[in-house]
Amino acid sequence: MDAFTYYNPTRIEFGREKENNIGSMIAEQGITRLLLVYGTGSIKKNGLYERIISSLKNAGITYEELDGVVSNPLLSRVHDGIDRVKSHDLQAVLGVGGGSVVDSAKAIAAGALYEGDVWDFFIQKASITEALPVYAVMTLAATASEMNGNSVVMNDATKQKYSISSVLVNPKISVINPELMMSVTPEYLAYSAADIIAHTIEVYFTATVHPHFQSRLVESIIKTVIETTEILLKDPLNYDARAEFAWASTQALNGLTNSGTGGGNFPNHMIEHALSALFNIAHGAGLSIVIPAWMKWYQGQNPAQFERFAKEVFGLGTANEGIAALESWFSSIGTPVTLAEADIPTERIAEIADNAHGLAVLWGMGTQYSSQTIATILKNA
Amino acid sequence: MDAFTYYNPTRIEFGREKENNIGSMIAEQGITRLLLVYGTGSIKKNGLYERIISSLKNAGITYEELDGVVSNPLLSRVHDGIDRVKSHDLQAVLGVGGGSVVDSAKAIAAGALYEGDVWDFFIQKASITEALPVYAVMTLAATASEMNGNSVVMNDATKQKYSISSVLVNPKISVINPELMMSVTPEYLAYSAADIIAHTIEVYFTATVHPHFQSRLVESIIKTVIETTEILLKDPLNYDARAEFAWASTQALNGLTNSGTGGGNFPNHMIEHALSALFNIAHGAGLSIVIPAWMKWYQGQNPAQFERFAKEVFGLGTANEGIAALESWFSSIGTPVTLAEADIPTERIAEIADNAHGLAVLWGMGTQYSSQTIATILKNA
Numbered sequence: 001m002d003a004f005t006y007y008n009p010t011r012i013e014f015g016r017e018k019e020n021n022i023g024s025m026i027a028e029q030g031i032t033r034l035l036l037v038y039g040t041g042s043i044k045k046n047g048l049y050e051r052i053i054s055s056l057k058n059a060g061i062t063y064e065e066l067d068g069v070v071s072n073p074l075l076s077r078v079h080d081g082i083d084r085v086k087s088h089d090l091q092a093v094l095g096v097g098g099g100s101v102v103d104s105a106k107a108i109a110a111g112a113l114y115e116g117d118v119w120d121f122f123i124q125k126a127s128i129t130e131a132l133p134v135y136a137v138m139t140l141a142a143t144a145s146e147m148n149g150n151s152v153v154m155n156d157a158t159k160q161k162y163s164i165s166s167v168l169v170n171p172k173i174s175v176i177n178p179e180l181m182m183s184v185t186p187e188y189l190a191y192s193a194a195d196i197i198a199h200t201i202e203v204y205f206t207a208t209v210h211p212h213f214q215s216r217l218v219e220s221i222i223k224t225v226i227e228t229t230e231i232l233l234k235d236p237l238n239y240d241a242r243a244e245f246a247w248a249s250t251q252a253l254n255g256l257t258n259s260g261t262g263g264g265n266f267p268n269h270m271i272e273h274a275l276s277a278l279f280n281i282a283h284g285a286g287l288s289i290v291i292p293a294w295m296k297w298y299q300g301q302n303p304a305q306f307e308r309f310a311k312e313v314f315g316l317g318t319a320n321e322g323i324a325a326l327e328s329w330f331s332s333i334g335t336p337v338t339l340a341e342a343d344i345p346t347e348r349i350a351e352i353a354d355n356a357h358g359l360a361v362l363w364g365m366g367t368q369y370s371s372q373t374i375a376t377i378l379k380n381a
Numbered sequence: 382m383d384a385f386t387y388y389n390p391t392r393i394e395f396g397r398e399k400e401n402n403i404g405s406m407i408a409e410q411g412i413t414r415l416l417l418v419y420g421t422g423s424i425k426k427n428g429l430y431e432r433i434i435s436s437l438k439n440a441g442i443t444y445e446e447l448d449g450v451v452s453n454p455l456l457s458r459v460h461d462g463i464d465r466v467k468s469h470d471l472q473a474v475l476g477v478g479g480g481s482v483v484d485s486a487k488a489i490a491a492g493a494l495y496e497g498d499v500w501d502f503f504i505q506k507a508s509i510t511e512a513l514p515v516y517a518v519m520t521l522a523a524t525a526s527e528m529n530g531n532s533v534v535m536n537d538a539t540k541q542k543y544s545i546s547s548v549l550v551n552p553k554i555s556v557i558n559p560e561l562m563m564s565v566t567p568e569y570l571a572y573s574a575a576d577i578i579a580h581t582i583e584v585y586f587t588a589t590v591h592p593h594f595q596s597r598l599v600e601s602i603i604k605t606v607i608e609t610t611e612i613l614l615k616d617p618l619n620y621d622a623r624a625e626f627a628w629a630s631t632q633a634l635n636g637l638t639n640s641g642t643g644g645g646n647f648p649n650h651m652i653e654h655a656l657s658a659l660f661n662i663a664h665g666a667g668l669s670i671v672i673p674a675w676m677k678w679y680q681g682q683n684p685a686q687f688e689r690f691a692k693e694v695f696g697l698g699t700a701n702e703g704i705a706a707l708e709s710w711f712s713s714i715g716t717p718v719t720l721a722e723a724d725i726p727t728e729r730i731a732e733i734a735d736n737a738h739g740l741a742v743l744w745g746m747g748t749q750y751s752s753q754t755i756a757t758i759l760k761n762a
Binding site for chain 1 (some may be wrong): 384397557594603605608
C-alpha cells in the first residue's frame, strides 16, 4: 500500500428536510453575508429556493444571487460570481444544485481571494492558498462535489474543460437530502450512475498498487450503484434506494477509495472532458461512451484487476465478459455507449483526440495518451 | 436509510516514516508546548521515542511527558496528565502508542479545559464543550482511536470502564505507519482483529435499518481483517497486509460504517467492559469471548442479517454456520472464545452481569440488557 494523506473535513448533513436548517448551520460558523449560487431555475419551480431563502433570512444571513449556472459550468459565470462577491464584500458561497453549481461555488470561493484570474488555478499557473468557505445543498448525486475539493469548469473562450483540487474549497457543510434528488430524469440518473462508476474504476484499474481493501470498497460502491439505479428507474420515489445511491456517490470520490493506491489517473475523464467541451453532452453520457472503449484498449495492461472486476461485480469469469457486462448494463439503463448514439460523427475523432491530449499533458499523461492513442480508443466507441 | 451527520476532520498521515515529521506537522498548527503521552516503555526500546523527541525539538516544540499509560487506561493517570498540562500551561496533547494512550490523551485534552473532574464527562454529568488539540502516532491498529472522538477510561477507584465521544477530541492529525505495528505479538494481533470485527458487527446486527451499502462496507472490512490477520500470523513483517489491516481498522470505527443505520448499539462492548474492568484481560480477548455468546443469543432478533453475514463473509448458508465460523476463526488465530480460556470462573458471572448492567443503563440499553439477560448471554461462553 502506498503512503497517503487522507483529510476530508467536510461535514455531511444527510436526510430529509436537512436543508431547512442550512441558514442556522451557516450562521453558527459566523457567516452573515453570502453568495447564493444556483442553476437555471428548477429550484424555483419546486419550492427549494423559497425554503433556502427563508432559512437564510431566519438565521439573519443576507445574500446576493448568482443564477444560470449550466451543466459543464462556464468560466464566464464564475467570473460574474467573483465580481459579485468582491463588490458586496461577501463572506461565503452557498451552492444549491448539482455538481456544476457546487463546482462553480468552489471556483468563486477560490477566485474571490485571488488578485489574478481564477483560471490561473485551472491551468496550474497558480496554487490556491486561501478561499472563502463553501457550503452546499445537493440536488443531484453524481460528482461527489459535496465532499471533495474538486471543481471542473469550462473556459467558454478556449473550449477547455479543466479542473482544480484543493481541500481549501471542500464544502464546510454539505446537505444531502435524497428527497431533493427524486425529480432527476431517468436519463440523468443513468448518466449519474455512469459518472459514479467512472470515479471509482479509473483508479481501480490504473493504480500502481491494488490493496484488496480498496478494491472491495470500490466493488461495494459499484454494486450499490447498479442495484439502486435499477430500483430507481422503476420506482423513482424509493427513498432508501435514492439515499444509498447518493451516499455511495459521495464515497466514490471523496478520497477514500483511492487511499493507498498510489492514486492512479483519470484517462476516461480526460477523454470525456474533450467530448463534452466540444459537443456539450452530459458528462455521464460522455463517460459511458468512453469507459467501455477505454476498457477494451487498456485491459491488457492490468489483466488481474480486470478479471477481479468481472468476478466481484458481475460474477463472471473473464475480463472481456466483465467489460461486456458493464457496457450492456449502461445500455440497459439508457446511457449511450457509442459516439453514434450521441450524434458525434466519427470524422471528428481527431479533433476530440487533440483536445483531450491537451488535458492529458496537463494531467501528466501526455506520453501515455498521445492524440493517436486517444483516437484509437475512441474508434472502439 | 436514517438521517445522520458525518463529520470527521481528522487528517490521516499514512505510510512509512511519517512519524519523523510529526513535529513540523504540529508546529504548522501553531503549537509550541505539548504533553507527550505514552505507555510503559516499548517506544523507548525500539527507538520511536528518540525519533519523536527529535522531531519535536527540530520543530521548536517543547514538551512535558506522561508515561506509564496501561491497557484499560486509568483515570488516575489521566488526572496526572491534566495536572501536568495545567501546571505547565501546555497547548496540546500528543499520544504515541495504541488506543489506550490516545484515549488517555483525549481525556486529558478535554479535562484540561474543564474546571470539574474529567470523570463528569464519562458519567454524563457534563458535556465536552472545548478541548486542547490532540495528535496521535499509532503503534497498534485496533481501536480506531486515531480517527474518532471516542475515549475509554477505567476509573480505578470504582472499577467502572466508561467512555466519552466528542468530535472535539478527534485527533487533528494521526500518523499511521504500519511498520510501527510490526512488533505486535501474535496474541495482541488476534485480540485486535476481534476488536475491529466487534466495532463493525455491533451496529451491523443491532441497527434499526440495514442499508446494503453499509453492510457491504462492513463485510469489506471483516474480509480484509480475516485475510490480513492470517497473512500476518505467518509473516509479521508483511508491510502490505499490515497496512490493509491498519486502514481497515481505522475505517471500522470512524463513523462511516454506521452512517445511515440509525446507529445501533454496542452490547458486546458493554459486556466486555465489565470483563476487562473486573479481570483486566485484553479488550479484544474479552470481545472474542463475548461476541459468539452474544450472537447465539441475539440471532433470532435479526435472522436476515445473520444469514447475510454467513453468506457474504464466509460463503455459508445459515446463521448458525456463520456464527460457528466466526467462533472457530477466533480460536484459530489464538484469541479465547470461552470464559474458561481466560481463567474467568463461571461463579462470577452474576458479578460481571451486574457491572455490565450499570453500563447498559448508562448507554440506554438497561431494559433490553438486565443483569439476568447478560448472565444468560455469558453462560453461552
